[in-house]
Amino acid sequence: MFEMDQELSLRNVQAPELRFTPEPPGRGRVDLSNAVVGRLVDSAQSWPSIGGLELRGFTYETLIPVDHFPLTRRLEWLYAATPEYSPEPYDRLAASLRAAGEYSDANTVLLAKLRRGRRDLPLTLKVWEHIQDIALGYGYLPARALLWLSALCVSGSVWFANHPPPPLKPDEAPHWEPLIYTLDLLLPVLDLGQEAAWRTSGASQWIALALVILGWLLATIVTAGAAVLILRRN
Numbered sequence: 001m002f003e004m005d006q007e008l009s010l011r012n013v014q015a016p017e018l019r020f021t022p023e024p025p026g027r028g029r030v031d032l033s034n035a036v037v038g039r040l041v042d043s044a045q046s047w048p049s050i051g052g053l054e055l056r057g058f059t060y061e062t063l064i065p066v067d068h069f070p071l072t073r074r075l076e077w078l079y080a081a082t083p084e085y086s087p088e089p090y091d092r093l094a095a096s097l098r099a100a101g102e103y104s105d106a107n108t109v110l111l112a113k114l115r116r117g118r119r120d121l122p123l124t125l126k127v128w129e130h131i132q133d134i135a136l137g138y139g140y141l142p143a144r145a146l147l148w149l150s151a152l153c154v155s156g157s158v159w160f161a162n163h164p165p166p167p168l169k170p171d172e173a174p175h176w177e178p179l180i181y182t183l184d185l186l187l188p189v190l191d192l193g194q195e196a197a198w199r200t201s202g203a204s205q206w207i208a209l210a211l212v213i214l215g216w217l218l219a220t221i222v223t224a225g226a227a228v229l230i231l232r233r234n
Helices: 071-081 088-099 103-120 123-139 143-162 178-186 202-233
Strands: 007-009 014-020 029-031 036-042 059-065
Touching (some): 071 103, 103 123, 123 143, 123 202, 143 178, 143 202, 178 202
Parallel strands (some): 007 029, 014 036
């Protein structure tokens, strides 16, 4: 096996299959830059550690591990190949997983790519990226939108059930429904006839304002995430 000061160079290699399963793993460097293979047969135990692997431009269609190679280890494999962040190896792995029907794993890889890529962003952009991640996982975890909406809805309903605001026009006010009032605040595209009928003050006014802002923010992130997912599928 190649030693610490040696390099296994497979640059620009083209082959229908590459089998990389040495035991124990080499301590030298493995360079697969710009290689093109149809099937990559490998082992989780065979690849070198951080700084010992070059995958820039490496293209493969199918991954065939010969032993247990969980996605967490595969992401470590990418990290070892990119001590300086590069999105390309993440996109290649995601494409291979998607072609194999592993859509959830492919999304996990793309989510890991976005999380790693934001480290070098300016502070303001980094904050916005964190908000997108927490809210919906950059659109890859859309079910979080329902969880956030449910949590905000329950919290707002409980507050307003115990602190009902007075009506603006007592003779014209609809029946007081704290749940519908909270939904009216949270859902910017709907008018349920509750928000404008009641006059909030004090803490209730600030809570209502917070729900409106969070509703708009959640709607913006959901819309952006849905648009990104549609573009990716096309």
